[in-house]
Amino acid sequence: MSARLFETIWRNYYRQIIYALLFGVILYASFYRGKITLRVSDMTLGVFNAVEAVPQQRAEKIRTLEQELQTLRAQSASSTEVALVAAKLARARHHSNGVILVSFDFAPDVSAELTPMAEAVVRHAFARGIRVVGIAAASAQGAPLAKSILENCAQNPRGLYPEQLNGAHYVYLGNRPDMFNTLMQMGKDMHATYETDYGGRALADMPFMRGVKTYYDVDYLVVITGYVGVPEVWMQIANTKYKAMIGMGMTAVSISGYMPYLQSKQITGLLAGLRGAAEYEIALGEPNVAVRRMVAQLFAHALVVFFIVVGNIEYFARRRYGA
Amino acid sequence: MAPETFMDLIGVWLAAVLSLCVFSFLFRDNVLYRLTEAIFVGGSVGIGIVLTFWNGFYPKLVVPFQKFIATLPAQSTQDWVWAAYMLLSLCLGVLFLSRFSRKQAWLSRFPMAYLIGIGTGMGIPLGIQTFIFEQTKATLVPLVVFQGERVQWAQINWIATLGNTSLVVGVLCVLYYFFFSFKKTDAFSRATSRLGVAYLMLGFGASFGYTVMARISLLTGRIDFLKEDWIIGTLRYFGW
Numbered sequence: 318m319s320a321r322l323f324e325t326i327w328r329n330y331y332r333q334i335i336y337a338l339l340f341g342v343i344l345y346a347s348f349y350r351g352k353i354t355l356r357v358s359d360m361t362l363g364v365f366n367a368v369e370a371v372p373q374q375r376a377e378k379i380r381t382l383e384q385e386l387q388t389l390r391a392q393s394a395s396s397t398e399v400a401l402v403a404a405k406l407a408r409a410r411h412h413s414n415g416v417i418l419v420s421f422d423f424a425p426d427v428s429a430e431l432t433p434m435a436e437a438v439v440r441h442a443f444a445r446g447i448r449v450v451g452i453a454a455a456s457a458q459g460a461p462l463a464k465s466i467l468e469n470c471a472q473n474p475r476g477l478y479p480e481q482l483n484g485a486h487y488v489y490l491g492n493r494p495d496m497f498n499t500l501m502q503m504g505k506d507m508h509a510t511y512e513t514d515y516g517g518r519a520l521a522d523m524p525f526m527r528g529v530k531t532y533y534d535v536d537y538l539v540v541i542t543g544y545v546g547v548p549e550v551w552m553q554i555a556n557t558k559y560k561a562m563i564g565m566g567m568t569a570v571s572i573s574g575y576m577p578y579l580q581s582k583q584i585t586g587l588l589a590g591l592r593g594a595a596e597y598e599i600a601l602g603e604p605n606v607a608v609r610r611m612v613a614q615l616f617a618h619a620l621v622v623f624f625i626v627v628g629n630i631e632y633f634a635r636r637r638y639g640a
Numbered sequence: 641m642a643p644e645t646f647m648d649l650i651g652v653w654l655a656a657v658l659s660l661c662v663f664s665f666l667f668r669d670n671v672l673y674r675l676t677e678a679i680f681v682g683g684s685v686g687i688g689i690v691l692t693f694w695n696g697f698y699p700k701l702v703v704p705f706q707k708f709i710a711t712l713p714a715q716s717t718q719d720w721v722w723a724a725y726m727l728l729s730l731c732l733g734v735l736f737l738s739r740f741s742r743k744q745a746w747l748s749r750f751p752m753a754y755l756i757g758i759g760t761g762m763g764i765p766l767g768i769q770t771f772i773f774e775q776t777k778a779t780l781v782p783l784v785v786f787q788g789e790r791v792q793w794a795q796i797n798w799i800a801t802l803g804n805t806s807l808v809v810g811v812l813c814v815l816y817y818f819f820f821s822f823k824k825t826d827a828f829s830r831a832t833s834r835l836g837v838a839y840l841m842l843g844f845g846a847s848f849g850y851t852v853m854a855r856i857s858l859l860t861g862r863i864d865f866l867k868e869d870w871i872i873g874t875l876r877y878f879g880w
Contacts, residue, residue: 336666343856343863424684429861430854457691458684494696501762512699553766557774569854573847580807581778583770590850591857606864613860614853621852 335624342620346613353612360579361596363586364539364564368417368438371447371536375415378536382406411528414446415536420551421463422455427543427568432466433607434566434594435541439470439487441601444477447536449487450529452511454499455547460492464515477603484518488525491515496547500554504532532561541566541588548575552583566593642873649877656870659862701726779811810839 327334357365386402419438423431442449451467453460467489471481481487490511493499502510507530508520520526528534538561540551548565555561562585567575569590578584588597591614594607643649661676708715708723715723732754738747785800786792816829817836824833 333667339856339859340863343860344867347864347867427858429864430857457695458687460691460695492691492695494692497759497762549770553763553770557766557770569850569857570847572850573843577775577778581774583774590854591860592853610857610860610864613863614856617856617860618852621856 339617339620342616343613346616347609349612349616351612353608353615355592355595355599355608355611357596357600358589358593360587360589361593361600363579363584364438364566364588365441365586365597365600367537367562367564367585368441368447368539369445371415371417371442372445374536375409375413379406379409379413382409405533408528408530408534412448414448416448416450416529416534417442417537417539418450418452418532418535420452420454420538420540420542421459421466422453422540422547423462423543423568424456424458425462428462429610430568430590430594431541431543431566432462433591433605433610434588434597435463435466436470437594437597437601437603437605437607438539438541438566438588439467440475440477440603441597443470443474443481443486444601446478448525448528450535451487451489453492454551455492455496455542455544457492457494460515464489464491475603475605483516484514484523484525488523489515490520497550497554500550501558504554504559506530532559535561537585538563539566540564543568543571545571545574548578548584552578556583564588569593642869643877649874652869652873656866659866701730779808781807783808809835814839 382402382405386399386406389399389402417438419435419442421431421435439449439451449467451463453463467487468483471483471487474480483489490507491514493511499510508526511520513519514523532538532555538551538555540548540563542548542565548567551563551565556563563583564586565575565578565584566588567590569592572587572589575584575587579587588594591607591610595604595611598605598607643652658676658679661672664670665673705723705726708719732751735747735751738744781804783801783805785797785804786795787797788795813832813836815836817833817840824830
């Protein structure tokens, strides 16, 4: 093929050629069986360690409430005060290994990035005996997807934990319109906010929900989102107003805008797109789909870097030698 | 997830064909791409409306009203207050529909004013606390960090010191760059603004890098679906 013909084809079809190469490289990488090494970043460890610490945190919470109750009784405090602390203690004891709330705030369009992340977090909680409350606060379209993620984790334990049951080990509440008000109300009473779970069962009739009423009864909150603006609402309400501890998982495209909240310790950790999911899987000791896809990511990035280098060489060559 | 039933198989094939239709845009704009785009937008809006009705409107308004009417007239004052409040909310909601009439469109200002008032009232204190106070607090860091109790050269944690200093310098330079009240002609202003621009470029560069990663992740996910669920899944379904 002459250089002129190549140039003509390249000029007319360079977009198609680049996309075809990218497609080919990712397809090739999906058959690649080699291993890659990933360092688990501090951002990811921030979420991982917080989930890991939930059972211990719950034990401390129970101890603190017991002491508070004893003190109140010794001081002959009012019956309302005693009843309030006693109710908190009863709820805390109901799930002695702790509870995390996972908000699946994404729709299928970014599922490729966020589903592996959500699965890794939920599997981690199940593996440590932590109960999971799932909601889809920001996305009505994502609500069925979130249900399938929870069910998949519960029914395919991969030898990490026994099969988990809906209503016993986890509940899924789905979506309610108007995220801001929903989150506000959840700080006062989740039962009044949701009334029923995603399957239509009344929360009042579910033994699981006797241990979860407000953010206070949740030891850690993981928000996995593909929408800009959603983390801000969670931080304002759950963290600033109700002092809940939050970790975030986000699409890589929006991650850099949220790093300042990590610096200010308003969130404990940040999972950055597919890489964050892969790091979480490695920290869990259970490499899965995210790690596999990171291989394809590596190949594709190498191709992108190659084209950037070639493009720059061409640019400087044209400047020096002319067209 | 590989198809297990015939309906699963149809779903996987539908998703695969629609994915290929979207990819066809990479060659050039065409009718299949536009058709898929229309299906996506229509489907999303349709699902959104249906779910909002069944998750919000129906359980929060219709069902309680049905119960309220069924137990008439044995209601407490509290129930009547609740019913009046819900009716008022319903009326405010219905006023949004007045946007469809040019003459009556002004009525939609009432629910709009209510929403903006509530939103602002609840949002401003929390917003200031979350985005201004907390962030400012996180910027007020010591410029020199010592490892131990003693204030000595040998005790300086250079990495933390460099990090904190660059954080404070970066915030001040970027803020200075966006300060347009006077012309920045002197050497100090120009140097500070340039450093601010450099910090911004670093931020944009990091964002761009993450954007490439995000887009390739989505492409990887789709190719994974086409390979695993569609091709291999179909072969497995037919026992190959």
